[in-house]
Amino acid sequence: MKAAVQALFQSRPVEGPPGDDGQRSVWHLSPQGAELLSFVDPEGRVQRQELTLLEEHCVWTSGVGLRTGRVEHEGAARTESNIVHPDAELVPARLLRAALALEAYQGNDRYILHIQRVLALARQGLVLSGGATTPSAPSRAPSQGPAPLAPSVSQVPPPSVDPVMLQRQKTEGLTMLIVLGVGLVLGVGLLLWLI
Structure with a gap:
């Protein structure tokens, strides 16, 4: 091959x-x-x-x-x-x-x-x-039929999860929710002020 x-x-x-x-x-x-x-x-x-x-x-x-x-x-x-x-x-x-x-x-x-x-x-x-x-x-x-799969040894490393990256993603998601909430409150307040 x-x-x-x-x-x-x-x-x-x-x-x-x-x-x-x-x-x-x-x-x-x-x-x-x-x-x-x-x-x-x-x-x-x-x-x-x-x-x-x-x-x-x-x-x-x-x-x-x-x-x-x-x-x-x-x-x-x-x-x-x-x-x-x-x-x-x-x-x-x-x-x-x-x-x-x-x-x-x-x-x-x-x-x-x-x-x-x-x-x-x-x-x-x-x-x-x-x-x-x-x-x-x-x-x-x-x-x-198709050839069987051999057990994974060293060519395919097991997937790993970076705990720092996981924490960063959680923090970014929370920050986005807070920004969305503040924007929503300000938008409703501005709408009430204009009415």
């Missing part, structure tokens, strides 16, 4: 012509089995991205979020005929493997940076919700 991702980082994007709706596609492809297909609106905003890393598949759509799936390759070449089987629910192991594979990217390709940020945020959400663990070995054969 690392070789495929490194080749993806070095690939030159191929930009398709705008469609009827003005949306265009940008395609990154590595011969080692990594592919990133991005759909961009006329203003240049990414609307959808499909990332394939060997047999792993992640799809992000604006307004919908992130989904996972697996890719089944038919034919001798990887690109001959690929069938994507979407997962019924988000599979954290697939998401974490993709996030870990892309976290080393330090280039300036805006499309790779976008999917890298999407996956990093999704990974952070899993960590904060307590549902993240370190992915185990690569996914098994399609008939065996």
Whole structure:
């Protein structure tokens, strides 16, 4: 997977012509089995991205979020005929493997940076919700289903809560309530004075 991702980082994007709706596609492809297909609106905003890393598949759509799936390759070449089987629910192991594979990217390709940020945020959400663990070995054969999650050890630190920040948030909330109350009392007083 690392070789495929490194080749993806070095690939030159191929930009398709705008469609009827003005949306265009940008395609990154590595011969080692990594592919990133991005759909961009006329203003240049990414609307959808499909990332394939060997047999792993992640799809992000604006307004919908992130989904996972697996890719089944038919034919001798990887690109001959690929069938994507979407997962019924988000599979954290697939998401974490993709996030870990892309976290080393330090280039300036805006499309790779976008999917890298999407996956990093999704990974952070899993960590904060307590549902993240370190992915185990690569996914098994399609008939065996998704790979199980290994227990979290050292790659994903447990979330910590800063007590100073928590106290500061409580103080700020109380201050805002006091300001709102004083403003309300002054507003009512001014209204009564004008009447």
